[in-house]
Every structure is written in structure tokens, then in C-alpha cells.
Amino acid sequence: MATDSVHIISDLCALLQRYNKEGVELTGPTALSADLNVASVEIMDLVMEIEEKFGIDIPINLLFDVEKVDDLAKLVQDRMGQ
Amino acid sequence: MDIFDKYSMQMKRHERVLKMGTDPFGVRMGRLYSTTEAKVNGRRTILIGTNNYLGLTFHKQCRAAAIRAIETKGTGTTGSRIANGTYGTHLELEHIIAGFLGRRSAMVFPTGYQANLGMISGLAGAHDTIFVDADSHASIYDGCRLSGSTIIRFKHNDPADLDRRLTRHNGQGACKLIIVEGIYSMVGDTAPLREFVEVKRRHGAFLLVDEAHSLGVMGAHGRGAGEEMDVEDDIDFVVGTFSKSLGGVGGFGASSHPKFDMLRFCARPYMYTASASPATVASVSEAIGVIQRKPKLRRRLWKNAKRLYDGLAALGYDICSQYSPVIALRMPSEELCFVAWNRLLELGVYVNLAVPPGTPNGLCLLRCSVSAAHTSEQIDEVCRRFAQLAEELLEEQSRVVA
Numbered sequence: 419m420a421t422d423s424v425h426i427i428s429d430l431c432a433l434l435q436r437y438n439k440e441g442v443e444l445t446g447p448t449a450l451s452a453d454l455n456v457a458s459v460e461i462m463d464l465v466m467e468i469e470e471k472f473g474i475d476i477p478i479n480l481l482f483d484v485e486k487v488d489d490l491a492k493l494v495q496d497r498m499g500q
Numbered sequence: 501m502d503i504f505d506k507y508s509m510q511m512k513r514h515e516r517v518l519k520m521g522t523d524p525f526g527v528r529m530g531r532l533y534s535t536t537e538a539k540v541n542g543r544r545t546i547l548i549g550t551n552n553y554l555g556l557t558f559h560k561q562c563r564a565a566a567i568r569a570i571e572t573k574g575t576g577t578t579g580s581r582i583a584n585g586t587y588g589t590h591l592e593l594e595h596i597i598a599g600f601l602g603r604r605s606a607m608v609f610p611t612g613y614q615a616n617l618g619m620i621s622g623l624a625g626a627h628d629t630i631f632v633d634a635d636s637h638a639s640i641y642d643g644c645r646l647s648g649s650t651i652i653r654f655k656h657n658d659p660a661d662l663d664r665r666l667t668r669h670n671g672q673g674a675c676k677l678i679i680v681e682g683i684y685s686m687v688g689d690t691a692p693l694r695e696f697v698e699v700k701r702r703h704g705a706f707l708l709v710d711e712a713h714s715l716g717v718m719g720a721h722g723r724g725a726g727e728e729m730d731v732e733d734d735i736d737f738v739v740g741t742f743s744k745s746l747g748g749v750g751g752f753g754a755s756s757h758p759k760f761d762m763l764r765f766c767a768r769p770y771m772y773t774a775s776a777s778p779a780t781v782a783s784v785s786e787a788i789g790v791i792q793r794k795p796k797l798r799r800r801l802w803k804n805a806k807r808l809y810d811g812l813a814a815l816g817y818d819i820c821s822q823y824s825p826v827i828a829l830r831m832p833s834e835e836l837c838f839v840a841w842n843r844l845l846e847l848g849v850y851v852n853l854a855v856p857p858g859t860p861n862g863l864c865l866l867r868c869s870v871s872a873a874h875t876s877e878q879i880d881e882v883c884r885r886f887a888q889l890a891e892e893l894l895e896e897q898s899r900v901v902a
């Protein structure tokens with residue numbers, strides 16, 4: 419599986435499509451709650467899908483710092499490196 | 501910028517709810533006729549959503565004990581457990597709980613919410629990892645946050661998912677604490693504790709079970725899901741609440757770990773809050789005696805649960821789980837859920853309206869909870885009113901489609 423950030427971001431955007439009710443353009447700087455209106459409970463479910471896709475665990479205490487798709491990608495990359 | 505701006509999403513949602521009819525947060529319980537009937541918003545109503553599983557809130561001996569306690573010990577303790585708030589009766593209640601559950605020791609907290617906060621944040625520290633069931637109660641999540649631990653969420657009731665995560669985690673951090681519930685409050689399903697215990701053993705983790713909705717409800721002696729599934733020896737820590745089957749207010753943690761009582765000096769939600777009132781301690785001490793002496797109450801609870809379950813299933817309602825005193829009906833949309841809940845209230849039936857974020861997986865539920873105190877006639881009457889609702893909902897839907 420690709421571990422470079424470009425691929426991770428595109429994988430994340432694909433997973434995010436389901437939560438993208440207003441059809442916003444999804445890129446690295448897209449903010450999950452401010453731009454996409456993803457509620458915090460939905461973010462938890464999204465994280466389950468990300469964990470499954472990448473075969474990693476993302477501690478939910480690390481999500482408090484996640485604002486943008488880029489932040490999420492960085493987190494995934496860090497966890498894959500462990 | 502206003503300090504409340506961050507809640508704009510919630511405010512919009514609340515306004516939308518208000519437009520649909522009665523405010524679900526504005527329900528006022530007026531006169532209580534019994535444990536199962538009250539005047540709600542001015543109308544005589546059957547209560548079938550109060551978690552009063554054994555109907556003990558008006559139990560004669562529990563009331564008498566509370567009144568005696570107020571007369572002799574006053575209305576409040578005006579102090580925390582580590583200062584002037586430990587009375588002889590707090591220690592007696594802890595002794596009663598430990599004896600009932602067959603544990604070395606128990607600690608009493610002012611609410612069940614604080615019991616989870618205190619137990620979890622006391623047990624797990626910055627270097628530990630908590631593995632928490634995805635559908636856990638808010639008090640469990642808040643306890644996890646307060647602990648400062650690494651928090652890993654596993655799929656609801658999925659021991660294989662927990663096993664995978666523990667395997668990936670292997671060797672990192674200090675201790676591992678797994679947290680599940682006995683009966684899950686919203687949907688009414690039960691944790692597969694035997695399978696969880698196997699996973700726990702394989703990975704050398706600790707296991708905490710919140711028996712909030714299962715204490716007094718499951719097990720031959722009412723000790724909860726752990727007793728029912730015969731795994732009590734493998735449960736390291738039990739959390740429970742007084743606010744459901746025991747008909748009071750408060751919560752507890754219990755364990756046989758030899759160092760358990762250290763939490764009295766390390767768990768801040770235990771240390772920095774006033775202790776439970778004398779009346780509460782007295783009624784709960786009495787209530788634990790009642791559930792031990794009266795297994796009949798538990799049998800009646802399950803008989804009632806089956807009667808309501810079968811009645812609602814026959815009407816075609818979509819019930820979320822197997823037989824349980826929590827019977828949650830899945831509604832196809834949030835709008836319809838509000839409409840149905842409002843209509844039930846007009847028909848004189850109170851159930852819980854349960855919608856996200858209080859529910860898992862975006863579920864919109866009419867949540868019923870059964871009591872041993874319900875009569876068969878009341879349950880049949882509730883079913884009749886649900887039948888009327890079902891007819892009206894069908895008409896409503898066909899009108900929308902047409």
C-alpha cells in the first residue's frame with residue numbers, strides 16, 4: 419500500500435466522500451468540521467473506516483488536534499510508521 | 501465573537517426540533533401516581549422509559565430508611581469522603597456492595613457518571629492504553645479523556661476486532677485496560693463477555709465492566725451480566741449505578757484487587773466532591789437487600805419485557821436487539837421519530853426519544869424500558885396505543901408518498 423502523503427490524502431478523500439453532503443471539493447486543506455460539517459460522532463466512525471483501510475489504530479485522544487484532511491493524513495502516516 | 505458561537509450547529513438543530521412539536525428536553529414530570537404513572541405535561545401518562553427496572557423508587561422499606569436517615573443524620577454531609585463526608589453508613593453501604601458482588605472492596609460515588617470518571621481516570625494513567633467499546637456511554641468516554649491515557653476504540657461487541665487491536669498494540673506502553681458494558685443503554689444488547697474475557701487473558705489486559713443497566717436485572721442473584729455469563733472472576737473492576745434498578749442516586753466501583761483502595765487517594769472525582777447524602781445511602785443499602793430477598797422482581801421484569809417485546813414485534817415495529825428490559829424501536833428518520841414520540845406523549849405513553857449524538861450509528865430510536873412494577877394490563881394498554889400510532893404512521897407515510 420502506498421504510504422506517501424499524496425496517496426494517503428487521495429484515499430482519505432475517497433473515504434470522506436460519504437460524509438460530504440454538500441459536495442465540497444476535497445483536498446488536503448479541507449477542514450472536516452468547518453468545511454464539511456462532519457459531526458464529532460461521525461468523525462469517530464470515519465476513523466474506524468480509516469483504521470480498517472490502513473490496518474492501523476488511531477487513538478481517539480489524538481483526534482482533538484485534527485482539523486484538516488492534511489492533519490488526518492499526517493496522523494495516518496505516523497501510525498503506519500510505528 | 502460570542503462565547504456560544506461554537507454551538508451554532510446544535511442551536512440550529514434544537515430550533516428544528518422545537519418546530520416539530522413538544523420539546524423533548526422540556527418534559528415535566530408532574531404528580532407521580534406510582535412508579536409507572538405520572539402527570540406528564542398535564543396529562544396522565546404511563547411511564548415506559550424511566551430505567552426504573554425493579555420499580556423500587558417508592559419501595560416502602562427504602563423510603564422509610566431514607567426518612568430515618570434524614571431525621572438522624574441530616575440532609576447532606578457537607579464534605580468529601582476524604583474530609584468530613586465519610587459517615588459510618590457510607591462504609592456500611594460499601595461493605596454491603598462488596599458482599600453482594602463477592603468482591604474485596606467497593607467505593608461509593610455521588611453519581612454513576614462520576615463512578616466511571618473516578619474509576620477510569622484513577623485506574624488508567626498517561627502511560628497506559630484504554631481499549632473502549634465504540635458504543636460506550638458518555639461517562640466512560642469522559643473518564644477515558646480525564647485519564648490522559650491513549651484511547652483506542654474497538655468495534656461494538658466485536659472481540660475479534662479488540663483482539664486485532666491488542667495484537668497490533670503489543671509491547672507498547674504500560675498497562676492495558678479494556679472497558680465494556682453489561683447491557684448497552686440505548687439499544688439493549690449485551691456484551692459477549694465470555695469472548696472478551698478470552699481476549700483479555702490472551703493479552704494480559706485488565707477488564708472493567710459497567711453494569712449500569714444489568715445490575716439487579718441479569719444473573720441468578722442479580723449481580724449482572726458477569727454473573728449471567730459466569731465470568732465474574734475474570735472481571736477485574738465492576739462499575740455500577742444506584743440510579744436505575746436500585747431506585748436511588750449514586751454509583752460505585754468494586755474490585756478484589758488488593759490495592760484497589762488506593763483509588764480513594766488517587767481518583768479525583770472521588771476525592772474532590774461531597775459524598776452521597778445520608779438518605780441516598782440509606783435507601784440504596786435497603787434496596788440491595790430487596791433485590792437479594794426478592795428474585796421474583798427480576799422474574800417479573802423479564803416476563804414484562806417479553807410481553808412488551810412480543811406485542812411490539814407483532815405490530816411490525818423494528819426492534820434493535822433480542823429480549824431485554826431495554827426495547828428500542830428503530831425509526832426510519834429523525835423527523836418520523838420526533839413525530840412518533842410526540843404522538844405517543846399525546847396518547848399518554850412516555851418513552852425516551854433517543855437520537856444522535858446520544859445513539860450509535862446515527863440511530864433514531866423510541867427507547868422503552870420495562871419495569872417489574874408494570875402490570876400486564878399496563879403493558880397491553882401501551883401496546884394498544886402503539887398500535888394506534890402504527891396506523892397513523894402508515895397513513896402519514898402513504899400521504900407523503902402519494
Ligand SMILES: Cc1ncc(COP(=O)(O)O)c(C=O)c1O
Binds near residue numbers: 611616637710712
Ligand atoms: C452505561 C451507563 N453508565 C453510567 C451511567 C451514569 O449513571 P448515572 O445516571 O447514575 O450518573 C449511565 C446512565 O446514565 C449509563 O447508561
